[in-house]
Amino acid sequence: MDEAGALVREGVLKPQDFRFFVGYAGWQLDQLREEIESDYWYVAACSSNLICGGSSESLWEEILQLMGGHYSELSRKPKQDM
Template sequence: MPKDYTFEDLKPGILLLAEPFLDEPVFHRTVILLCEHSSSHSFGLVLNHPQDAILDSIREEKVMEEIPLYTGGPVDQTILQFIHRRPDLITGGQEISPGLFWAGDFEQAIEAIINQQIEFKDIKFFVGYSGWSAGQLEREVKSDSWMLEPATLDYVFDETPESLWRKVLYQKGGNYRILSTYPDDPTLN
């Protein structure tokens, strides 16, 4: 594991940033919000892969405006989840980082959107998720596949998906700042 990470750093509320040379197209330059981490499994949602689809396209009830969807990861594209920063409007969520909640009462979330009480800058919906079996994520971090950074509300909700990976690395400073400028395809230099 990189010397600036420990196994205790893997916990809900941590961002996993794919290293720039990760040879896995599905995770190319992804930023994953870790929502659960235990000795039996790990689970997270990709923050920077918006879909062309909208929530109405996967729900039978068509009463909402165009709610954007994100691909949470390659596992089980039938599962719909959400994160938010509005516990005053959506009860039952699990706080995974200060002010950042995973899940909660889905119907309350939809009602708050319909009633224009909540904006899309405060909530994100995901289909699918990213998952790891026991010890798998630790091994991947140890092999330098992922870099870690605590999630902030700005990173999760305010940064554009296209710039999120670079922005987080740049703000980490030092050698990470250099990595943030590395081209997508170095052969084109």
């Protein structure tokens, strides 16, 4: 955080160049792989522009829509149903 603040103060980067995600997720050995194989997670290849560019509020929906098919349908479901 100190380095990020210094880069902003020096004019090297702007506050908009950063995106912070708050929270924690941890897994036992092989747990994440097993959860992915059980369809608890959706894996997608995304460009850094997509991840770092747009609105964080709509990022989940936007990525699902780009994945198409069943995923696109999921993007339109109310969040509490997911």
